[in-house]
Amino acid sequence: MADKDAGTFDGLEVGKISGKFFVPRYQRGYRWTEIEVTRLLEDIRGSEGSTYYLQPIVVKPLGDNRWELIDGQQRLTTLALIVRYFKAYVPMAEVKYTIEYETRPLSAEFLLEPTKEKAGENIDFFHMFTAWQAIGAWLDRQDDASTSAFEIYSALSRRVKVIWYEAPETTDSIELFTRLNVGRIPLTDAELVKALLLSLSREVDGTDRALSVAAEWDAIERDLRNPELWAFLTARSDDEATHISLLLDTIADQLSDRLRARDGKDTGERKPLRGRDRSSFHTFETLRRAIVQPGVFACLLCDHDVKAGQGAAHLWDHVVDLHSLLTGWFEEREPFHKIGYLTACGLPFGSVLGLAVGATRRQFVESLDKTIASGRRVGLNLTLSALRDLAYGEDDAKIRRALLLMNVEAVRKLTNSTERFSFHTYAARSWSLEHIHAQNSEGLNTVEQWTEWLRQHRDALSGMPNLEAKEVEDLSDRIDETLAALTLEKFQELETELRAIYSSPDVDVTPEEHALSNLALLEKNDNSTLNNWVFEAKRQLVLGLDRKGSYIPICTRNVFLKYYTERRAQQLHFWGPQDRQAYMTAIERELTQYLLPETKVADAS
Structure with a gap:
């Protein structure tokens, strides 16, 4: 038993x-x-x-x-x-x-x-x-x-x-x-809470509820072990001892906050749930008080009267209700993508829950939108002009949030589709801001880096329409000969020649290489030369990864497929001004509802 x-x-x-x-x-x-x-x-x-x-x-x-x-x-x-x-x-x-x-x-x-x-x-x-x-x-x-x-x-x-x-x-x-x-x-806190709940879930209204609580506990734990559900709630992919602890910690923190408010110790400050300086067994001790002291839990969280001896059943009802709430968000397309984006940007689950307290569905979604637009530390906090002025190396955190939101919104808005953004994949991997087309070899300083760069761009030559087969063969042979005794001077000579081949004929001589219109999200590669590749080399890499089943963010895939560029302006193997403009227009279109008015000062945090 x-x-x-x-x-x-x-x-x-x-x-x-x-x-x-x-x-x-x-x-x-x-x-x-x-x-x-x-x-x-x-x-x-x-x-x-x-x-x-x-x-x-x-x-x-x-x-x-x-x-x-x-x-x-x-x-x-x-x-x-x-x-x-x-x-x-x-x-x-x-x-x-x-x-x-x-x-x-x-x-x-x-x-x-x-x-x-x-x-x-x-x-x-x-x-x-x-x-x-x-x-x-x-x-x-x-x-x-x-x-x-x-x-x-x-x-x-x-x-x-x-x-x-x-x-x-x-x-x-x-x-x-x-x-x-x-x-x-x-x-763990969860094990201790479970033992207390089971030991006190006997003879409630003449019924032994211990077995049903144990079964419900296992079902909730199983649901929370869905990798996509867990990442959507926590932005984590790691496997923890118990996942139901997220619900228990959240309820315990709610109770602690309200106890402080009741006792006049509320400073108005809130730390992220997982970042709290929580003492050992904070969750267990807090919930134990709610269970064994009649009225404390009810008075502070739901205003329901709790009879002596029913604290355990009442607490468990709150756990079940919270589980139902978050699984409902997970199943519904709009809350799923908006909540997932915010947690991926660092908003704790407890803060998301705070937006929902006392709100209708419409009010909750509006609060999510407002937080995405101007939330402290997690919001875009950008006007249209500020978005256009973002620069690699100066605004990397804001660029990453903007490109992540573009990808999330692009998937969310797909009609008649069951595709959802994979927050689990996003959480499980490292992502970097990659130049769609690199104009120079800045950062390439070793023979190993020069060698890798030349090999990758040699292999991409066969796809260039402006080269005859004989030209490809001759240039490939020269690269191979150079690789046998590579020096900086020889690398720079070949690099200049190759960049000329891979550059669009109508590219401005001083393109905005570090602008948002030349950046995309790609899984971080240990190869440090990747960010210095030209468009065609990266295009072949992305297509190869896509064929192998790798997860490529939808907007990154669209960039290298020239999805945003009008057909009459397309040059498949180059990244030119028309492509940049079309891509930037797409970014603005996906983010427009979250941009601040030009008259409003954006929060830089």
Whole structure:
């Protein structure tokens, strides 16, 4: 049954931990070094009066206040050493528990009085005594050892807590220990919230809901593991331990914000969800309060009355509702593309959700449009004239946002099509601003770069309509001969000749190479010569990648297919003034609804 597997847990002050702990032989011995011990002491002191959570202590009851210590023996041993060392400065200091290692029967006795003489008896004693010395060294570095010892002991007694997780007696200890320690993955907020929900989801209105909550939990987690859904919400493609944590974190942050507002501590500032300086187990502890304190959750988030004992069910209803909301956005074409664009530009999911609170669908879409146009840090914040003036090397972040939005909008506006912009692909790869046609070899400084440039442009010669077969053959032979003994002088001579061949006959002698009309989004290539290629060489590269099934953004593909240029003005193998103008017109057309009036000063952030 789900409720039997859930276990019980709570936040427990270190000073209240008591009993006899037994560390089985399947665990390694004590191995903390001076680094971990010092970091623990510094972290406790740095918590500055607030509640500070350590990692979980996972135990299984053996009866008579005896516990099998499944996870947390390094922390529990170190805490015992700290309190015992501090007793010389704080007479009241007391450790209410003992720890015994199955493989070291005398460990409990050694922990009572660590000595240098006994430290050499076995490896565990050696590390325990090293930690003991590290505690003394830390105290010696303080201005007032007595005061520092008292402050740390008081913190351990009153506000430093562990997540006390009591596994059911039927738990397979070795299996649980392995799961927690493979890759050193501790219990997560999501696991702790799930266990609490399952343990309290019994007998709601006379019905055991634990099994249905577990099934719904798995279904939501499965939905959120859809790569496109996950990237649309988070702009991330990496695989995390749990994806439902996004919903739990969001609800916890909403509750924290409203608690601060209620208590008069709201400064009006909001940090991105994933960038919050969230303390360990912030989400679990916040949601635990909502569950076990009747009325807190209801009063602050939905104004519904929650009867005692129904906090878990009420919280779960909010999780289910949030899941339904975001999957609805994912299925609907317009919100999907606009939200996906904003998250790709760095807008946290919690901020997107904030735009939807209390809004109709139309109002929500209007808020998305406004954020795309002028949102701080994520919006275009451009007038038409500012868009036209963007320059590579000076406005790269704005150019990247503009070209990304052009591609997203081009896909969104496709009629009678199921094609959607792949935010998963965008998140999974690195993208660069590429010159559609490069006018010079700036940045090519090594023989390897010259060699690659000549090879690529040699291979593209066969597609040039202004060359006879014999000319292609002769020029290719000369390139091959030069590659055998390449120098800067020889490279520059051939480069000048090749650029003349690949340049449009009506190109201005001083084209705006770094203008937006000569830039496109391409997947970043480790080959540093790529941005110096001419149009025809890049066109063949893009077509080759497209044939292989690579993801080419729709507008980048259109550029190299001359989609935007009128047929009568097309020169397939060159990138000329007509092409630039047609491309720029297309950019302006896709972005026009998001451009600011010329009279409005754009936010440069």
